[in-house]
Amino acid sequence: MMGREPTARHRRAQERVSDRTFDLMTVTTAFVLAVHANHLPWWLSGALIVALALRWWQRKQHAGRVPAWLKVPMLVVLVAVVTLDYGNIFGREPGSALAAGLLVLKLTESESPRDARVAAAFACFLLMAALLFGQGLIATVAVAIGLLPALTTWRSLEPTQATPSLSRQLLPALGLLAVSLPLALTAFALVPRLSSPLWGTSNTQAARTGLSDDMSPSDFTELLTDDSPAMRVSFDGPPPPNGQRYFRAYVMWDYDGKDWNRNAAGVSHSLPIDATGSIGYRISLEPTHQHVLPTLDLPLQAPEQSQMRSDGEVFADKTVDEVFDYTLRSAVHYRFQVDLDPATRLRALQLPEGFDPRTHALAAELRQRFGGNDVGIIQAALNRFHDGGFSYTLLPAPLGRDAVDDFLFNTREGFCEHYASSFTVLMRAAGIPARVVTGYQGGFWNVLGQYLLVRNADAHAWSEVWLTGRGWVRVDPTAAVRPQRINLGASSAAGDQLPWYQSGVLESLRNHWDIVNRMWNQGVIGFDALRQRGLLTPFGVRDIDTGMLERLLAISIALFGAVGLSWALWRRPEGDPALAAMRALERKLAGAGIARGRSEGPQNYLRRAIRAMPGRRMELDHLMRCYIELRYATVEPSPESLRAFRQAVRNFQPHRVV
Numbered sequence: 001m002m003g004r005e006p007t008a009r010h011r012r013a014q015e016r017v018s019d020r021t022f023d024l025m026t027v028t029t030a031f032v033l034a035v036h037a038n039h040l041p042w043w044l045s046g047a048l049i050v051a052l053a054l055r056w057w058q059r060k061q062h063a064g065r066v067p068a069w070l071k072v073p074m075l076v077v078l079v080a081v082v083t084l085d086y087g088n089i090f091g092r093e094p095g096s097a098l099a100a101g102l103l104v105l106k107l108t109e110s111e112s113p114r115d116a117r118v119a120a121a122f123a124c125f126l127l128m129a130a131l132l133f134g135q136g137l138i139a140t141v142a143v144a145i146g147l148l149p150a151l152t153t154w155r156s157l158e159p160t161q162a163t164p165s166l167s168r169q170l171l172p173a174l175g176l177l178a179v180s181l182p183l184a185l186t187a188f189a190l191v192p193r194l195s196s197p198l199w200g201t202s203n204t205q206a207a208r209t210g211l212s213d214d215m216s217p218s219d220f221t222e223l224l225t226d227d228s229p230a231m232r233v234s235f236d237g238p239p240p241p242n243g244q245r246y247f248r249a250y251v252m253w254d255y256d257g258k259d260w261n262r263n264a265a266g267v268s269h270s271l272p273i274d275a276t277g278s279i280g281y282r283i284s285l286e287p288t289h290q291h292v293l294p295t296l297d298l299p300l301q302a303p304e305q306s307q308m309r310s311d312g313e314v315f316a317d318k319t320v321d322e323v324f325d326y327t328l329r330s331a332v333h334y335r336f337q338v339d340l341d342p343a344t345r346l347r348a349l350q351l352p353e354g355f356d357p358r359t360h361a362l363a364a365e366l367r368q369r370f371g372g373n374d375v376g377i378i379q380a381a382l383n384r385f386h387d388g389g390f391s392y393t394l395l396p397a398p399l400g401r402d403a404v405d406d407f408l409f410n411t412r413e414g415f416c417e418h419y420a421s422s423f424t425v426l427m428r429a430a431g432i433p434a435r436v437v438t439g440y441q442g443g444f445w446n447v448l449g450q451y452l453l454v455r456n457a458d459a460h461a462w463s464e465v466w467l468t469g470r471g472w473v474r475v476d477p478t479a480a481v482r483p484q485r486i487n488l489g490a491s492s493a494a495g496d497q498l499p500w501y502q503s504g505v506l507e508s509l510r511n512h513w514d515i516v517n518r519m520w521n522q523g524v525i526g527f528d529a530l531r532q533r534g535l536l537t538p539f540g541v542r543d544i545d546t547g548m549l550e551r552l553l554a555i556s557i558a559l560f561g562a563v564g565l566s567w568a569l570w571r572r573p574e575g576d577p578a579l580a581a582m583r584a585l586e587r588k589l590a591g592a593g594i595a596r597g598r599s600e601g602p603q604n605y606l607r608r609a610i611r612a613m614p615g616r617r618m619e620l621d622h623l624m625r626c627y628i629e630l631r632y633a634t635v636e637p638s639p640e641s642l643r644a645f646r647q648a649v650r651n652f653q654p655h656r657v658v
Contacts, residue, residue, distance in 0.1 A: 016063060017116045017157070020166070024153040025116055026056045028123045029103055031146035035130040035139070036100050041085055044097060048104050055107050066108035074105060092132055099126055113157045120153040137520040148173050158633040183560050188524075190553040192546045211249045211292065211438055211459060215260040215417060229286055230440060230459075231294060232518055233452040236280035239445055240296075240332070246462065246474065247294040247454065249439035251311040253347055257355040258403060260421060260436050263347065268310040270301060274338070275331035282327045284521070291315040294439050296330040297474075303328045311435075312336075323521050338471040340433065348433030348466060356404040356425065363429030374432050374467055378475060381426055385419065385480040388412065392482035416478040420461040423477040433466035437474075449515040578630040578637065581646045585623060592654040602627060619652055 151173035
């Protein structure tokens, strides 16, 4: 019994993963936390990173599992904090948070090769789960890169004579990813797609910053500094000039002294527009998790799967939870709603009582000076913005209770929202019907891609006033203060607060990179069930059903298998010196009474020989590891290692087992 104890201890040491393997497991887990960081709570991400670092440090100091008395409380705390933060542990967000924590906890007990393989497989599953939150090009590439350390972890667990360099372990992982691409592309094209997403519940918390159906000071600040794409617009002909690129989203009617809110207007199939010319275009809208569909100024009709309101707003039947493409036409020059009914006029003149007395006094002064000349009042207000010391800034001073008075007479600084709000209040106080419109203005014309890129930074607010004989007319008071905001775009207007916007090289790189993103969105993310059914249209097959897709997929898999088998057989050397040496070893062991079974693998056979010859354990274990390394872990073994294995077999002289 005493003689067997060192052997058992030696066996446990042999089964423990190496430092290289554990380092690779740590890197793999760190990649998983990185790709999930954007939707995990910051405190949870930080806690998991700290726990991972502590486990790595503890393992460097003393190899071994973390005691159960410490792991169990950590598991309880993890489940508790996820439940408290999300309300449950089921669903996309809480499930991902819990799984990321479980992966970190798995490393506290990953000491054996089996645990390491399970941890690497679980990490691959979590990497794939990150695509539930975003399938953009960068996110997909990040997931693919995260697979490399996981594959290298499996590679490091293969039995070898010596620990190879990291590059020798990484190259096979890169090769595996490369050879898997054709099969992955085939599966992407042929695996039958669902008509609706598998993960059916939408996630409002994951909505990117977008326009809101209400407006108050500082609402736009985050939007104006968000450089991510909002939509891409392709036109039937040449694009309109920058000064005419106004994309309507929400129309704000009601003002309570602080906030503007939209008033649900009636549904209208067409607007009362006297149009002279129109333009056709197609919009590819990024996910907003809202119903609103921005349109170029005034649409003539609502696109499919949407409804249009009487004030020009367009709303989709469902929330825009993925890239949404729609086609429509809009009026270029028009007269809109020339006849204003009394109820609409009253709503467009309504102001809260007891707010902004100085603004009301200024409006009375303008009305007295210009009489019934509404155009003169509007121009005088715009001249005041232009000549009255006003400035455009994304960091305005805070406003008090009488926000419009503070802005017009005290701070005189702000961005589009401040100017649109104060101008609209001033017009209403002067008896001119007015309302606020929010949406986007400007954009970057991508010459190479032939589309207009509109970013969230192009969010804008302007006013509409109603004039006798002309109807609703767009007036942009921001243009009176900062004309380049309209003529050159948001990047020039925000240049004093965001200097990096002024970098021409950076802007060119951003907008050329957007072409790649657009191609990815159209070719990969936009590859839905409808496009899949038309996959064989160029070959004369107009519509393919699920059965045909399954048959094509089965044929493709069989072809890939045949190619792989042919390659393996072609690459197999005619004379295998390692196999020849193994046959010599088998003959020696058979002469000693240990014959190899017909269905027995080399590893099981040599382990049986070790049990039968405990005194020759070290020699047989060395021979087993050398053979597995030469035959299965190396594509082309070196001549030196082959010579060493043959010599070791020649030197092995077993005694007969009784």
